[in-house]
Amino acid sequence: DVKVTQSSRYLVKRTGEKVFLECVQDMDHENMFWYRQDPGLGLRLIYFSYDVKMKEKGDIPEGYSVSREKKERFSLILESASTNQTSMYLCASSSGGNTYEQYFGPGTRLTVT
Amino acid sequence: GENVEQHPSTLSVQEGDSAVIKCTYSDSASNYFPWYKQELGKRPQLIIDIRSNVGEKKDQRIAVTLNKTAKHFSLHITETQPEDSAVYFCAATAAGNKLTFGGGTRVLVKP
Numbered sequence: 001d002v003k004v005t006q007s008s009r010y011l012v013k014r015t016g017e018k019v020f021l022e023c024v025q026d027m028d029h030e031n032m033f034w035y036r037q038d039p040g041l042g043l044r045l046i047y048f049s050y051d052v053k054m055k056e057k058g059d060i061p062e063g064y065s066v067s068r069e070k071k072e073r074f075s076l077i078l079e080s081a082s083t084n085q086t087s088m089y090l091c092a093s094s095s096g097g098n099t100y101e102q103y104f105g106p107g108t109r110l111t112v113t
Numbered sequence: 114g115e116n117v118e119q120h121p122s123t124l125s126v127q128e129g130d131s132a133v134i135k136c137t138y139s140d141s142a143s144n145y146f147p148w149y150k151q152e153l154g155k156r157p158q159l160i161i162d163i164r165s166n167v168g169e170k171k172d173q174r175i176a177v178t179l180n181k182t183a184k185h186f187s188l189h190i191t192e193t194q195p196e197d198s199a200v201y202f203c204a205a206t207a208a209g210n211k212l213t214f215g216g217g218t219r220v221l222v223k224p
Contacts, residue, residue, distance in 0.1 A: 040216050042215050
């Protein structure tokens, strides 16, 4: 059974703080993704990675960066948190190749005050 | 890039009735169309998907239809049950793993 875990379920940070969200998957998946989920906007892709040290911008990368130093771990970084980054953040992974199913983590509800 | 629109945003049905959610996409090169279900407080999970070489796919009470000419696809849930209450997301991709999601449909099944 695929397991995707995220470092925190709830996080409260102040404006201007540097924020790290971590995601770990245990199925040796090639691809990992970071989304943010806002009501009415669905899931919007921030960044994804198809290999260690590789990353590609998604649809809304501004204000975010990522790091993938190990295959199982994908980190999302908010360099200077702002109130408009208050959201639910979901990590996902997929095995790659011709298999596209994405497995999601439980999400991190981030509030920036 | 791809743009996916999903309707309706909310749907209320009586238990036992059918529910239909529709999505349109913009990129004619899209070839994979999954549907995810997210129950309250839980993570999204894939419930059914369809590839562009197939017009319809069914799995028990759920089915998905695809019209490539019109660039739309739909999720059909028959004989709805309370456990079908959730938010449903459609998605599309022409680039394998890079999914573009619709805005979601909140389905409420009333007993």
